[in-house]
Amino acid sequence: MTYVVTENCIKCKYMDCVEVCPVDCFYEGENMLVIHPDECIDCGVCEPECPAEAILPDTAPGLDKWLKLNAEYAEVWPNIVAKGEPPADAEAFDGQPDKFEKYFSPDPGQGEATSAPQAPQSDVPAPKT
Numbered sequence: 001m002t003y004v005v006t007e008n009c010i011k012c013k014y015m016d017c018v019e020v021c022p023v024d025c026f027y028e029g030e031n032m033l034v035i036h037p038d039e040c041i042d043c044g045v046c047e048p049e050c051p052a053e054a055i056l057p058d059t060a061p062g063l064d065k066w067l068k069l070n071a072e073y074a075e076v077w078p079n080i081v082a083k084g085e086p087p088a089d090a091e092a093f094d095g096q097p098d099k100f101e102k103y104f105s106p107d108p109g110q111g112e113a114t115s116a117p118q119a120p121q122s123d124v125p126a127p128k129t
């Protein structure tokens with residue numbers, strides 16, 4: 001069993017879920033996240049954290065399409081472990097119908113490496129060669 005990110009995450013992406021996942025199994029697309037079904041330990045803590053109510057257990061009915069989509073894109077999108085900046089217009093899209101048909105993007109998100117603030121340059125001198 002796993003938890004699954006569903007349609008209302010598209011263009012919402014508040015990312016509250018990412019902060020609480022103990023195993024960092026969220027992956028970031030351009031405008032939604034997915035959960036890696038083989039990494040999710042089924043703890044359920046992300047479900048109530050999602051303000052868009054987009055996370056459901058795979059035991060909920062009618063999730064076949066979303067189960068497939070989570071499994072497929074978790075393999076190709078980058079891992080994300082910290083909350084980034086949600087889109088400014090996220091609220092306007094919360095609860096809209098047919099978001100998958102209208103807005104789903106297969107493109108990857110920025111992932112952890114580039115969405116996190118840049119680390120300051122180290123001031124330790126490089127060793128002499």
Ligand code: SF4
Pocket residue numbers: 005008009010012013014015016017018032033049050051052053054055
């Ligand atoms: S909190 Fe919900 S809407 Fe936001 S990124 Fe996570 S699953 Fe998507």
Ligand code: SF4
Pocket residue numbers: 002003020021022023024025026035039040041042043044045046047
């Ligand atoms: S159910 Fe637990 S392990 Fe699975 S995605 Fe949510 S927080 Fe992560």
